[in-house]
Amino acid sequence: MSKRPKVYGYAASTYTRMALVGAEKKGLDYDFQPVASWDGYDKDPEYIGLHPFLKVPVLEHDKVRLTETIAILVYIDRAFEGPHLTPSDPLALAKMWEIISSTISYAWPYWVPVLATNRLFNPMADDAVDENLISSRLPEMCGAAELIGNYLTARSGGFDLADIVVARSLKYATETPEWHDIAKAAPRLAEWWESTKTRPTIAKHMPDTDWQQRTEDYASRKSNP
Ligand SMILES: N[C@@H](CCC(=O)N[C@@H](CS)C(=O)NCC(=O)O)C(=O)O
Structure with missing residues (x-):
């Protein structure tokens, strides 16, 4: 290795x-x-x-x-040496894990497999979009967003692993029309996202979301495997 x-x-x-x-x-x-x-x-x-x-x-x-x-x-x-990505204060550390665990358990399953898969990935692959699933799960998407936004903005420390996990879990949702409703239900998360998405390391690892280009690439790969 x-x-x-x-x-x-x-x-x-x-x-x-x-x-x-x-x-x-x-x-x-x-x-x-x-x-x-x-x-x-x-x-x-x-x-x-x-x-x-x-x-x-x-x-x-x-x-x-x-x-x-x-x-x-x-x-x-x-x-490794370098800036700390986890707080040393016990409560701040526990709060970081609270945000990470909540995001993975209650938000990611709706923001990515339900919302991003149906709105962004299925159209790319010409697969069916389950509109009923998206609309029936919108309350969970908004509820998780509100909770996590409140957690993120109530912290006393600076950037940590929670910011990384939430930013990467949220990115695709912000590319969908439903982001309008989610942001309205979770203004603190929306505000946090506006200031976090431009941080250089976060911005550097944004997935490519030129959906038209992605769709064309996908189609060309399928026809020339
Ligand atoms: N519990 C795993 C989850 C990783 C995971 O679900 N990765 C997805 C991509 S975001 C994957 O590998 N999917 C490939 C597949 O299921 O075929 C972790 O935290 O690393």
Whole structure:
């Protein structure tokens, strides 16, 4: 394994992007190895054995191989020199985990698999859009957004892993028409997003969201596999 940290993943993956922002924020000299097409549909057979559940990201560093984004982020924070990505104050640390756990449990499943998949990824692949699922789950999307916005803006410390996890989980939702309703229900989250999305390390690892271009790339890959 490489002495240089190496992150395996693919471009559209929100979890991969969290690991990359962490590596970037820490100032790491690292490599990125794509293991699937942009959208993750076409897996590279060479990397099938990398993760027990065929997921990304995976981090390799020297003799260490890690799966699970949060474990990877904690390792990046503690194993290397650089700015701290986790607070030392016990309450601030607990609050950081509260935000991360709430985002992964109550927000990400609606913002990404329900909203982004139907609004952004399915049209790209010419798959059906489940309008009923989107509208019936809008209250959960808004409720989670309000909760997380309140948590984020009530913190006393600065940027930490919670900002990385929320920013990467939210990005696709902000590209959908439903963001208007979500932002209205969660003004604190919307305000936090406006100031966070332009932070250099966050902005550097935004997934490419030129949807027309992505759709054309997808179609051309399908016709010339
Ligand atoms: N619990 C995992 C979840 C990772 C995950 O779901 N990754 C998605 C991409 S965002 C993935 O690998 N999907 C590929 C697939 O399911 O085929 C983690 O925290 O790293």
